[in-house]
Amino acid sequence: MGKFTVSIPAGPIWNDEDGKEKGPIVAAAHLGEFDGNWRTVVPNEMSTVDVILDSDQTGSSEYTLDVLAGPIWNQEDAEKKCPVVCASYGGKWNGQWKTVVSGKMSVCGCTFKF
16 A cells, blocks of 8 residues: 555645644545645645545445536547546546547546445
């Protein structure tokens, strides 16, 4: 099992107490664990929280979700982009994709195990 830490946007965090409240919420949404660290990256607008993730997807529960992927032009393009997009969210591409705004935005079907 390979564990690693990433910083994830969390909206504004005003103080350590606020960070300790918001950090676990953000971590849970990404199937990770809050490591207790946060930082302000744009004053009064955006902070990040550090989340420990596991590169191995395990668990008996599975959920599929469409995630934003930027424009995808065709199946060949999807086969290049969707595995990377899904991995960036901690999931695996399920082979599905669709355009949601022509020429601007597509989504990839990503499956998550937990």
